[in-house]
Amino acid sequence: MPKSFIAGIGMYVPENVVTNNDLKKYMDTSDEWIQERTGIKERRYAKRTGETTTTMGIEAAKIAIERAGITPQDIDFIVFATICPDYYFPGCGVLLQRAMKMKEIGALDVRNQCSGFVYALSVADQFIKSGTYKNILVVGSEKHSFGLDFSTRGRNISVIFGDGAGAVVLQPTEQEGKGILSSHLHSDGESAEMLAMFNPGTHANHWTEQPLASFNDSEIADMFMSHEMIDKAQNFPVMDGPAVFKKAIVKFPEVIKEALAANNLTTDDLSLLVPHQANLRIAQFVQQKLGLRDDQVYNNIQKFGNTTAASIPIALCEAWEQGKIKEGDLICLAAFGSGFTWGSVLVRW
Numbered sequence: 444m445p446k447s448f449i450a451g452i453g454m455y456v457p458e459n460v461v462t463n464n465d466l467k468k469y470m471d472t473s474d475e476w477i478q479e480r481t482g483i484k485e486r487r488y489a490k491r492t493g494e495t496t497t498t499m500g501i502e503a504a505k506i507a508i509e510r511a512g513i514t515p516q517d518i519d520f521i522v523f524a525t526i527c528p529d530y531y532f533p534g535c536g537v538l539l540q541r542a543m544k545m546k547e548i549g550a551l552d553v554r555n556q557c558s559g560f561v562y563a564l565s566v567a568d569q570f571i572k573s574g575t576y577k578n579i580l581v582v583g584s585e586k587h588s589f590g591l592d593f594s595t596r597g598r599n600i601s602v603i604f605g606d607g608a609g610a611v612v613l614q615p616t617e618q619e620g621k622g623i624l625s626s627h628l629h630s631d632g633e634s635a636e637m638l639a640m641f642n643p644g645t646h647a648n649h650w651t652e653q654p655l656a657s658f659n660d661s662e663i664a665d666m667f668m669s670h671e672m673i674d675k676a677q678n679f680p681v682m683d684g685p686a687v688f689k690k691a692i693v694k695f696p697e698v699i700k701e702a703l704a705a706n707n708l709t710t711d712d713l714s715l716l717v718p719h720q721a722n723l724r725i726a727q728f729v730q731q732k733l734g735l736r737d738d739q740v741y742n743n744i745q746k747f748g749n750t751t752a753a754s755i756p757i758a759l760c761e762a763w764e765q766g767k768i769k770e771g772d773l774i775c776l777a778a779f780g781s782g783f784t785w786g787s788v789l790v791r792w
């Protein structure tokens with residue numbers, strides 16, 4: 444059975460750099476608070492118009508496809524991970540397929556939040572291993588800046604997130620030991636509401652004792668999204684930051700160890716851990732818990748913030764471009780996020 448390997452990788456971040464001090468125009472916050480709690484110094488915001496989650500994904504995809512030495516017409520399947528889709532439906536995958544003039548190939552959208560790219564890569568890996576497809580484009584892209592509460596009310600979330608995209612092309616290889624060694628996916632819906640965006644949705648307060656929005660049983664209209672939801676700022680994400688932090692620092696190391704153990708490897712064998720860029724403090728905690736050296740972990744949240752499904756391919760691409768990843772290196776990608784969902788992928792480069 445062939446393994447899949449990353450034949451090309453690309454990233455795109457918007458030009459517009461937004462510093463912590465820039466955010467002070469909109470909310471009561473400070474550079475010190477943000478850096479101390481999250482490690483973030485700045486992030487990028489896409490243009491209000493002319494740039495979308497899909498267009499950013501396309502920019503990253505163009506580079507990944509070129510580096511793989513193929514053309515968009517050679518791509519035989521798309522997996523697009525995002526929580527900031529251009530449309531509620533259809534997904535970004537078909538918009539990318541249209542814009543890049545690809546063949547009438549399958550386009551799958553993945554909505555697994557911060558674990559989106561790890562889930563997407565794992566799905567693509569199965570299609571390659573089974574021999575179904577030969578050139579799969581996997582994209583993670585997010586335009587968070589369009590959907591955050593930039594008032595003081597939303598500051599615990601809005602300062603964390605940034606925009607950007609990353610993409611890889613997966614191809615089969617018969618080369619012994621090379622490629623994706625294994626992937627490990629998990630979820631625990633117990634805390635689904637701790638990091639979530641409830642509206643628009645069909646929940647009608649079904650899952651929580653505390654109402655998430657007003658719904659009138661007698662009316663047919665306004666079920667998905669109402670004026671009241673907007674007036675009450677219920678169209679923004681919510682997060683119990685400390686709860687997310689506590690769970691993340693347990694599940695990150697667990698799923699990394701799981702990947703290593705499944706392949707009879709240890710942290711000593713690891714060339715580079717590329718964790719989802721949730722928060723620098725989380726990554727540092729994980730590094731310490733696993734006893735990894737500084738050169739074994741790649742972080743760039745300081746420059747880009749948390750770009751959810753895009754953060755791993757952006758970090759991986761940057762690390763590769765900086766020569767930090769070489770042929771034969773053992774790379775672990777690991778993510779944790781809303782759901783909660785988490786996962787890891789172990790790659791022999």
Ligand SMILES: CC(C)(COP(=O)(O)OP(=O)(O)OC[C@H]1O[C@@H](n2cnc3c(N)ncnc32)[C@H](O)[C@@H]1OP(=O)(O)O)[C@@H](O)C(=O)NCCC(=O)NCCS
Pocket residue numbers: 471472473476477480481557598599600602603683684685686687688721722725749779780781
């Ligand atoms: C969000 C996070 C940085 C908040 O840090 P924290 O130390 O837990 O802070 P708290 O939420 O307890 O809030 C502490 C205080 O800072 C305030 N605060 C929140 N956001 C702020 C901001 N951007 N600027 C200034 N003050 C802020 C709070 O209102 C609170 O004030 P109070 O003590 O007067 O009530 C932290 O919980 C975290 O990083 N969690 C993980 C989040 C994450 O990684 N999410 C992505 C997962 S993929």
